[in-house]
Amino acid sequence: MTVDGLLAVFMTNRAALVRFLRARGAGDDADDIAQDLWVKLAAGGQGPIADPLAYLYRMANNLMIDRHRMASRRRDREQSWITIERGGDDVSDEPSAERRLLSRERLAEIDGRIDALGPRTSAIFRRFRLDGVSHGQIAAEHGISVSAIEKHLRKAYRILSAIGADDAAAEDPERLDRGGANDAAG
């Protein structure tokens, strides 16, 4: 599919994509994000695409994921900045070092959860998530049924879902008291 073709599919389905972005939590920014999507498409560089509309949804979804991850990181930076400005005896001399430590903790937590998957579930998860292999092929590789693959994947995500479950409280209990309601919005 050419860039022009993709852009045409985008224009035809723009309303549905904006609706999707809104449902995904983009709110008033949905139109702007759709515009970003258009700009990315116009830049070209896409490989062969079997289902252009699904591809557009996936790109929109990825934009939302990036946005959310950036917002969390920014909140972290902002928090450390506020800490410096506020001063006081409870303040670390090196807030950025503290941040790094926290992010190491999160990494360690992620590593721990990945280890907790167990060898078979971990191998299946990798094939699925990193190598992009289909359920059917993974099933064939492991000599088990497709539904068994799906069970392994569900198990993997249940284990990983514990990551960061109590992050907000662990990072800064004070912050929850001050503006807990805003935290969920980002």
Place this chain on the structure above:
Amino acid sequence: MPRAEEEAIGWIIRLRDATSADWESFTLWLEADVRHAPAYERLATIDADAADRMFQHTAAAPTRIDVREAPPVQESARYRPQSYRRRWLGGIAAGVAVATGATMLITSTPATYAVPTAPGQTRSIVLSEGTRIVLDGDTKLLLDRRDPRMAELASGEALFTVTHNVRHPFELRVGGARVEDLGTVFDVRRRAAATEVSVASGAVLYNPDSDALRLGAGDRLRDPDGPAPPTRSHVALADVAGWRDARLSFDDRSLAEVAAEIRATTGVPLQVSPAIAERRFTGVIVVAGSRDALPRKLEALLDVKAVRRGAVWLLLPAGAGR
């Protein structure tokens, strides 16, 4: 485990190979309950973080080049800040409305601020990590107090002297494009619906994620807004940011652009008659010296007639009456 989370896991798995019909069903699911979107968001973030981490374990740590050249379908497993950054700074450009009376405007987000200059005014800024920025007149630059390695040139022209940091390259946003430093002194001009980047030393990457054009010393890139591709030409090193020495060089530019440029640097208000606004000019104009002498000088250089109307100088065709 709450039902919303169980269902979100199902969607994460199903969406990997989703058809457009699946995405439509997913939209309906998100809309069905306010708890659905946050549950999915949380899991999608974990999914991306975990995939990044596994990817790092599996392969060598990805370099910036790897990220740039990865096929777009693998985007979710990568960390891609650019679209967010562009949106975010763009929002500020629209949000800069509250003037404090001083030359610095404070935006609604306290960590971000705009630095404007009036026509004829220049201004120098030093950021941490060794970045120095000099603004030409009639320019607006947006900065982030929290991130000294990032700026947006909303309009006008500025000279950037950047100390390179491999781990954290300086990034400039301009006219929807990104310019990433590779250790450099470069000038960026954003006027008349076009972006121009001129490099005096070192190198920059223009739009590292799409065009990925590397500009070295003496290269000038001009990128008009719209679908036309950027063009590259050579510029004499002395002409890069010539405005700093009141020396403006033009390469096949319309008189309207030339006048806007002179006005920005000198503060002399010039307007070009539509009859000659599109006429092209190539050459160097030295605008140092008396402001009053400038219109006469332009008459000779541009083959126009300069007529004063109140505070403004009109540039008319040379043969025009009176």
